[in-house]
Amino acid sequence: MQSHSKLRIASASAQPAVPGLHGWADLPDGPLSSILALSGSFRDVLAFVATCRSWCAAFSSYPNRSAFCTRFPPLLVQFNACVQAPDLPSNKGRHELRTCKVIDPINKNIALRCQIPQAIYQEMHFAGTSYGQLICCLAGYCLVVDVFSGAEVSPPRLPFSSDFESEFYVSGTLTAPLASPNSHLLVSTATSFDWPVGSDSWSELQFSDAWIVQIVELNGQFLAMDDWYKIYTLQLSPQLGLQEITTEWVGDLAPSSYVDPWLVVCGNMLLMVSCFKTMSPGCLPHHLDMSTNPAKWVEVNQLDNWALFVAGDVRSPLFSCMSPERWGGRSKWLYYAGCRSFIAHGVGDERDPSASPKLEYKRSCSRELQPLWVYPSTFYSDAQ
Template identity: 30%
Template sequence: MTRPSIANRRRRRGDRSTVRNWSDLPDGPLHTILTCLCSLVDFISFSSVCRSWRAVASSVSTASLFPPLLLCPTFFRFSILSSLSLLDPASPSFSSSLSRNSNKFASIVFHSYSHGHLLRFSQNRIIILNPFTGDELFSPLLPQNRNFFPYFPLLTSPLSSPDSGLLLLTSDTLFHWHINSPSWSIHNPKFKPSGRTTFATVQEKVYALDSLDTLFVLDVSPQLHLRLAVDGLGDWAFIFQRFLVVCDGQLLLLLLVPTDELIYAQLEVYRLDSSVNGTRWVKQQTLGNWAIFVGYDCRVPGLAVENPERWGGRSNCVYFATEYGDGAWPWTVIKLGDVIDTLDPESPLFNAKFRNRPSSAWVHPGF
């Protein structure tokens, strides 16, 4: 048998050393590794290995693979942020502080969450901050003669979307900024949402639900316009809490409503049906193989995850974020159809009240 030449042996040793360079792994094996990860914590560790791994990770939708993380703020006072912690429902024992970018958000006045970002007012503009990367995006200046502090800005979709925009609804005016455009669009709607309003985007349509359960549709182009879609639910005189959720390409309305005994509540889910008979809410009996995640603040739309059993979760259930701290469990899981004791300390309605500062919220990190 002919022995390999010295050059060939060196070449083979060089090939082996190349294989040991993990940053040079081709995309195929990296995607295989991604499909084996069980939590967002693992995903974040994967994306932090090197630049090439992060590029592969950024091409994958985490929403289709993992549950969201629970982002828990700690405040000095009022809305002045002290720190942020991350909790993972796929790894309940895991807890991490976002200390790497602490200089970006320490002591800031923080107003809302939206699509994994923190939003705050500063010098008459809105700053969009990614707490995972520290990246900031500044909006154009808002009108000088307005006090925007009490209001709640929201993104209509993730910043990676070409149609992403920033919404700000005041008592009489609707402001919209298409991301990276030079100025705000301003609209004085004929029909004005009442009280706390939440927004959700489904198939390029932006919906707004107010505290009277009136649903509006926001047309962004060719010009900004707010129009009435569904005038209330009609069946309920009182509702504990309401959330909009986009699930499998459809808009859902999640309600916590009282039973015949007022100290108990139950979950009900409605799907927006736009048929030839007009737009209406249709009651759903089950969530199927989906789970819904909602926070303390109903102005922030909920998130939906398919096949939660993949990471140890439960289908046909709602994960409610509760008040974080003081040893309390940070979320509670309720199956659709279960009765909720509002006096139970683990109930999402126990000691619930509207807060003028953001509380814990579910997020899909943006990289």
């Protein structure tokens, strides 16, 4: 028979530690935010969100979700990838399935999925990725598809001329996440068009000769680059507009189509990363110093504790990740999105002069989707 003291202890332990708290689902937002902040990978975040409705709601209201985009590396998405499927009928002794494959650099052996319908990435033409959204165009029609949920947004048909349909190169980018109140979809070919998300029509943009190919956000300000590598501040309201930032290149290796330059934000720095085909492996970043007039592009030999992520299509944005050693990566290295996995090599002073020229990353444009890096769209919509 139990003693009275043991009975009292058993009775007390059966009561919730906090009045009104009946289980993990009832944890208040404070402890849940602390748990979420300890996440070490996207897999941890996905597990957190899938725990229950209250935890999912806590993630939705987390005030700094965009911080995950610098703590974790982006996910590598490969389209039309071959995967082994032994249950399929044999095709000359092979049992393969073509599908979208997702690789997390932190957990390369963990299979992840994206929900883009096969017909979209096999039949439509690639125009870009932005804020976790895939942008495709075909014959004047555009489609914006969430890479991981498959949710689609269909803008009105573009008001293009007969010459538009023959254009091979079409680039598309968003000025802000789709859910933002002032989000615009910009589509550029011989002409630039603007669609305020949710509206009924496009408007033609008068950007002089500027063909906008990339938009980045730095310290709350939007910066744009055109196909001549000029830099502009982008004004979103009361109407879209561009103001060129006069820049000066320090050194002999100015940007051109030969070096495939692209913009990436690293903390408080705006970098232009160039691929020099005569160097090995040939990746060299320059930092835009806006404290001078004109602003100066200055060579960066030490990338400190940042890693860069680049894909093969020039319309796929670059990404940066801080302190990659936390997940097994390396600072001052560039990770290139390959067809099988990803390729890594040094940047700036970390370049290996003896490395094979095959380690160069090559950037071009193609109608077909090439492997690309992407962060889930949910990380771009911070709570207000």
